[in-house]
Amino acid sequence: MKQDAIIRFEGVTKQYDGLVVLDDVSFEMEKGKFYTLLGPSGCGKTTILRLIAGFTEPTEGTIYFHGQPVNHVPANKRQVNTVFQDYALFPHLDVFENVAFGLRVKKMKETDIREKVAEALQFVNLKGYENRRIQEMSGGQRQRVAIARAIVNEPEVLLLDEPLSALDLKLRTEMQYELRELQRRLGITFIFVTHDQEEALAMSDQIFILHKGKIQQSGTPKDIYDEPVNRFVADFIGESNILPGRMVQDFLVEFAGKRFECVDGGFQPNEQVDVVIRPEDLEITAPERGKLRVQVDSQLFRGVHYEICGYDENGNEWLVHSTKKAEVGEEIGLYFEAEAIHVMRVKDDGDEK
Ligand SMILES: Nc1ncnc2c1ncn2[C@@H]1O[C@H](COP(=O)(O)OP(=O)(O)OP(=O)(O)O)[C@@H](O)[C@H]1O
Numbered sequence: 392m393k394q395d396a397i398i399r400f401e402g403v404t405k406q407y408d409g410l411v412v413l414d415d416v417s418f419e420m421e422k423g424k425f426y427t428l429l430g431p432s433g434c435g436k437t438t439i440l441r442l443i444a445g446f447t448e449p450t451e452g453t454i455y456f457h458g459q460p461v462n463h464v465p466a467n468k469r470q471v472n473t474v475f476q477d478y479a480l481f482p483h484l485d486v487f488e489n490v491a492f493g494l495r496v497k498k499m500k501e502t503d504i505r506e507k508v509a510e511a512l513q514f515v516n517l518k519g520y521e522n523r524r525i526q527e528m529s530g531g532q533r534q535r536v537a538i539a540r541a542i543v544n545e546p547e548v549l550l551l552d553e554p555l556s557a558l559d560l561k562l563r564t565e566m567q568y569e570l571r572e573l574q575r576r577l578g579i580t581f582i583f584v585t586h587d588q589e590e591a592l593a594m595s596d597q598i599f600i601l602h603k604g605k606i607q608q609s610g611t612p613k614d615i616y617d618e619p620v621n622r623f624v625a626d627f628i629g630e631s632n633i634l635p636g637r638m639v640q641d642f643l644v645e646f647a648g649k650r651f652e653c654v655d656g657g658f659q660p661n662e663q664v665d666v667v668i669r670p671e672d673l674e675i676t677a678p679e680r681g682k683l684r685v686q687v688d689s690q691l692f693r694g695v696h697y698e699i700c701g702y703d704e705n706g707n708e709w710l711v712h713s714t715k716k717a718e719v720g721e722e723i724g725l726y727f728e729a730e731a732i733h734v735m736r737v738k739d740d741g742d743e744k
Pocket residue numbers: 407408412430431432433434435436437438439586
């Protein structure tokens with residue numbers, strides 16, 4: 392175990408009425424990092440948060456905080472606070488009293504409460520809003536009140552369950568910066584749940600990708616984007632061209648009816664593989680200069696690039712992001728470096744093939 396692991400799951404399974412929601416999940420989280428649980432609806436993200444918070448217990452396996460088992464430790468005895476999707480603020484109380492709530496429950500002295508609430512509101516840039524009613528606050532401000540209410544308790548871990556999903560895109564992007572910055576300043580562990588892959592890539596130190604009750608991959612945003620371990624991850628994170636292929640030998644892979652040099656090794660000769668090439672790693676050339684020939688089927692202007700879709704001679708679909716324009720019906724060449732080819736073992740990702 393790492394020295395500063397604050398939370399550890401060991402073989403954690405969670406079932407509801409016989410339905411396996413988490414299946415033998417193990418991981419560690421360190422102090423002071425920004426973690427994101429990412430995955431499609433129903434993959435078990437909220438269940439992990441509920442297990443960490445102590446709202447529910449594992450069916451099997453053990454959860455440790457600082458190396459101590461906590462399966463039976465109640466929620467109010469854990470150094471964990473949660474910011475919920477709907478914020479769960481008290482509409483009849485003003486901002487100050489919403490933030491002070493947990494401290495009053497703990498029967499803290501009034502002077503200490505004033506000091507701590509002021510500090511928490513300062514942290515989320517809401518100084519001066521103490522006497523406002525919740526109804527008079529915007530969506531982004533309510534979000535910040537909810538965060539202040541959680542951090543005022545000085546938790547070791549802050550759980551955030553899709554906290555930005557109610558906000559419009561512009562505010563959401565602003566709050567992404569704010570939350571990330573807040574986490575850095577506070578230095579506490581944030582565990583953030585989202586099903587938005589761009590949000591996860593932008594905010595996290597480490598991402599856990601969940602699917603069908605299993606962690607498919609964990610790593611830094613860059614690791615996961617550059618080196619997805621299976622089809623599910625490659626497809627879920629960013630846009631990808633994913634093709635079935637065969638490893639001829641190390642550093643030589645066959646797909647789309649041709650052989651290409653690549654930088655991946657350690658495979659069995661003739662091993663079946665999946666090949667990923669990101670759309671931005673494809674370059675449009677004259678047909679005779681490309682590694683593949685593609686007939687352009689559609690084109691969309693996306694502001695920073697054109698999104699071009701076409702088919703090669705074998706009927707494989709190709710998505711290309713390019714600053715160069717192409718004409719529908721035109722034959723183009725696609726060039727890519729050996730480094731752009733990412734070869735993955737055909738691993739079971741829980742999906743029916
Ligand atoms: N208390 C419960 N009783 C029975 N089934 C539950 C319960 N809580 C969750 N589930 C089921 O467990 C599965 C995982 O739920 P969970 O809320 O963890 O998913 P999620 O990844 O957070 O999804 P979403 O993004 O939609 O919130 C779902 O199929 C859900 O219906």
